[in-house]
Amino acid sequence: MEEKHTWDKTNQWEEELDFLKSIIIKTELVEAIKWGAPVYTLNNKNVLAIGGFKNFFTIWFYNGVFLKDPKKVLVNANEGVTKSLRQWRFESKEEVDEKLVLSYIKEAIENEKAGLSIKPAKKEAIVSxxxxxxxxxxxxxxxxxxxxxxxxxxxxxxxxxxxxxxxxxxxxxxxxxxxxxxxxxxxxxxx
Structure with missing residues (x-):
């Protein structure tokens, strides 16, 4: 039996995270397990990841700062520290609009192909x-x-x-x- 990896801190979002995965697999992204969580990559570069927390489940975009975000759904999870990562939080499966999520993912893929990323300055805060x-x-x-x-x-x-x-x-x-x-x-x- 294959070990299932999810980043679900409260073990309450399995169905919702599986739904997000079902959307993501429609793209060219490749699933890898990093930090115990499913991370989706393009040419071995992190594009996005998904996970569950106490009050929400989320898809986070590693270079989300470059997304147009027409619906204003993305948040900076750690203002002042996190430069490029952005989260899209959901509290129920019903909130997940598959077409809209797919459009954000496709834009993130195009941004990765275009090489959009923030290059850290010397002695910049370490992002862990x-x-x-x-x-x-x-x-x-x-x-x-x-x-x-x-x-x-x-x-x-x-x-x-x-x-x-x-x-x-x-x-x-x-x-x-x-x-x-x-x-x-x-x-x-x-x-």
């Missing part, structure tokens, strides 16, 4: 999709993280993102989560 997913799932963790100085935040993010394998990221996250919640910086014991 892994940590962002943890923050989306645990607002208390996010609040505790935001108390740290940008320098200490960067140390945590570099620690996670320098891991090459998903299992290493998970192990490292399990180590730093209590530190973050207790307000202890990653390298405080050396200072």
């Amino acid at each position: 999709e892994f940590m962002q997913n943890q923050f989306n799932a645990d607002s208390g963790l996010k609040k505790a993280f935001e108390v740290f100085t940008p320098f200490k935040q960067r140390e945590f993010l570099e620690y996670i993102e320098s891991a090459k394998q998903e299992k290493t990221k998970i192990t490292r996250f399990e180590k730093i989560k209590p530190m973050i919640l207790e307000g202890i910086g990653l390298n405080d014991k050396y200072r």
Whole structure:
């Protein structure tokens, strides 16, 4: 039996996420599993992903900032931090307009083919999709993280993102989560 991968933090969106998948597979995107979630790629570049959270399920576009968004449905999940990723959130399967979702996906594919992406400047804030997913799932963790100085935040993010394998990221996250919640910086014991 094939293992089924979904990013569903509350195990309540299976039918809805399957519906989104049924729309996405009508395109040329290829499903890959990254960070434990289905991510859809074009030429090995992330275009979009889907997932379920406590109050909504979502499709997120990695370079969503470039989408025209005529219906004004896209949100920046982490204002001031997230530069290009945009989410389209749904609270029920009935809210998913297949034709409209498909038009956004096709535009995202065309944007990827055109090479539209934001190039990070040197020493720009590290974007950790892994940590962002943890923050989306645990607002208390996010609040505790935001108390740290940008320098200490960067140390945590570099620690996670320098891991090459998903299992290493998970192990490292399990180590730093209590530190973050207790307000202890990653390298405080050396200072």
